[in-house]
Amino acid sequence: MRRILLAAALAASLSGCAGVGGPGFGSGYSLIRAREHAVGDHTLIVTPAQEWNRQSTIIFDDIRQVEDWTQNGPVLDSLSFVSGLKDGKSIVRQWRKADQQVPRFRSSMTAPEVAAMLETFYRTRAGTLEFKTLALAPRPFLGGNGFQLDFDHLDGDELWRRGRAVGAVVDGRLYLILLDAARSHYFNTELPEFENVVRSAHLRR
Numbered sequence: 001m002r003r004i005l006l007a008a009a010l011a012a013s014l015s016g017c018a019g020v021g022g023p024g025f026g027s028g029y030s031l032i033r034a035r036e037h038a039v040g041d042h043t044l045i046v047t048p049a050q051e052w053n054r055q056s057t058i059i060f061d062d063i064r065q066v067e068d069w070t071q072n073g074p075v076l077d078s079l080s081f082v083s084g085l086k087d088g089k090s091i092v093r094q095w096r097k098a099d100q101q102v103p104r105f106r107s108s109m110t111a112p113e114v115a116a117m118l119e120t121f122y123r124t125r126a127g128t129l130e131f132k133t134l135a136l137a138p139r140p141f142l143g144g145n146g147f148q149l150d151f152d153h154l155d156g157d158e159l160w161r162r163g164r165a166v167g168a169v170v171d172g173r174l175y176l177i178l179l180d181a182a183r184s185h186y187f188n189t190e191l192p193e194f195e196n197v198v199r200s201a202h203l204r205r
Helices: 002-012 111-125 186-200
Strands: 029-032 037-039 044-046 052-055 066-070 077-085 128-141 144-155 160-170 173-182
Touching: 044 077, 044 186, 077 186, 111 128, 111 144, 111 160, 111 173, 128 160, 160 186, 173 186
Parallel strands: none
Antiparallel strands: 029 052, 037 044, 052 066, 066 077, 077 173, 128 144, 144 160, 160 173
16 A cells, blocks of 8 residues: 555655655665564564565554555555554544545445545545556455455556555454555566465464
């Protein structure tokens, strides 16, 4: 989710968009090795097969349930995690009086409603000019009934990006893993690793 963001952040200094990221590749990053990691609020455990760079939060500002990784810089690819987001909380910090609001998560949300929340985030906070839902379908995740959302989006930097989000609501909290990357090359390159991370995901016991 943060690829969107970094782009958004860059866009903020910007005009572009997607994932969840920091002020410039090379600063605000820490190495994620190919081993088990607890992400976000540390209730979600994943095991990447490749090394990643963890981004300091910029867009999903100070939201402890959100964490973003990248391999080539958030403008090109981003792997984002939402872990244990509670009812009534938002995936992004925002002013209550802001004209455009990203809906807060509700524990009763259906998959289409979560998808709509993500689309609103892209459109209002990540600089997205055009958003196309490619598919939304049920998918097992974290041992229960989850969903998979596939989408394309065009941002202010005139680059088409593709995203895939796999998520589920577990015990009233939202868990989600999202890949967002340049459609022309990086999405297909990173997709096998994304699927590996999704398969490895489990909740802390």
